[in-house]
Amino acid sequence: MYEPIDQTFFQAPVLELSRNLIGQYIVHEQPPGSSVPYLVARIVETEAYQGPIDRAAHSFSNQPTKRTEVMFKEAGLVYTYQMHTHILMNVVSGAVGVPHGVLIRAAEPIEGFEQMQMNRGEKIQMKDWTNGPGKLTKALGITMKYYGHHWSEKPLFISEGPEVKEIETGPRVGIGNTGEAVDYPWRFFEKGSKYVSKYR
DNA sequence: AGAGGGATGGTCT
DNA sequence: GACCATCCCTCTA
Structure with missing residues (x-):
């Protein structure tokens, strides 16, 4: 019943992709024998990161490293990385060689409570x-x-969700000391959602 | 080889 | 609002 979205979905420019991801489902199929077949959440908040023109981006240096190399590959791949004790996930964006990404910041639980x-x-x-x-x-x-998995392939994929009424934008969260980049309005979130990470 | 530090979250005050 | 857990990447030497 949940089917992966077409690969072409990921080819939009990063700001457009960040906006288009709001309202889509993240589906994580569970191994056979699990209590539920899949875990599903509906994206309500994203942030765009734009590589070399964005001091706040991990790929600002425009040089691939062990951590960021996947960002230089094709759009639609998964970029995961560790932040303190947590894993954060992104959708790789931009043409090959252009290291853009969309951080998925928050979602609404749908299935697998x-x-x-x-x-x-x-x-x-x-x-x-x-x-x-x-x-x-x-x-x-x-x-x-x-890391490096494609967001249009099982067992972890984006699936099309219902239309979202209103999307707001604002400055990104948690990127202090990045000069002019702190004010770029590259955060997108569903207006009124109680699952948005924080209001500011 | 080692220091520095971060796109966070949970707990306590 | 402050503290810090705790990993591992990145930069510098």
């Missing part, structure tokens, strides 16, 4: 399962093993 509760721990309330980039990957069970 019991498993998400287990993944996040008993004490965490539903509204806090997926309202941040590190929380989201933990709830969905996404790890570094998906």
Whole structure:
């Protein structure tokens, strides 16, 4: 019933892709024998990162490193990386050689509630399962093993969700000391969603 | 080879 | 609002 979105979806310019990702489903199929067949969340918040023209981007130097090399490959690949004790996930964007990316910051739980509760721990309330980039990957069970995987292939893929009414923009979160980049309005989120990571 | 530090989150005050 | 857990990448030498 959930089917991967077409690869061409990822070919849009990074700001457009960041906006288009709002409202789409992230589907993580679970191994046979799991309590649920898949975990699903609906994206409500993204941020665009634009490589060499963006001081806040990991790929600002425009030189591939062990961490960022996947960003220089084709759009639609998964860029995961570790931040302190958490894994964050991105959609690679831009032509080959142009290291853009879209950070998926927050989503709304859709299916697999019991498993998400287990993944996040008993004490965490539903509204806090997926309202941040590190929380989201933990709830969905996404790890570094998906580095370089394609977002249009099972078992982890984007699937088309319902139309979103209104999308707001603003400055990105958590990128202090990046000069002019701190004010770029490259954050996108669904207006009024209670699963957005934070309002500012 | 080692220091520095980060696109975060949970807990405590 | 402050503290810090804890990994591993990146830069410099």
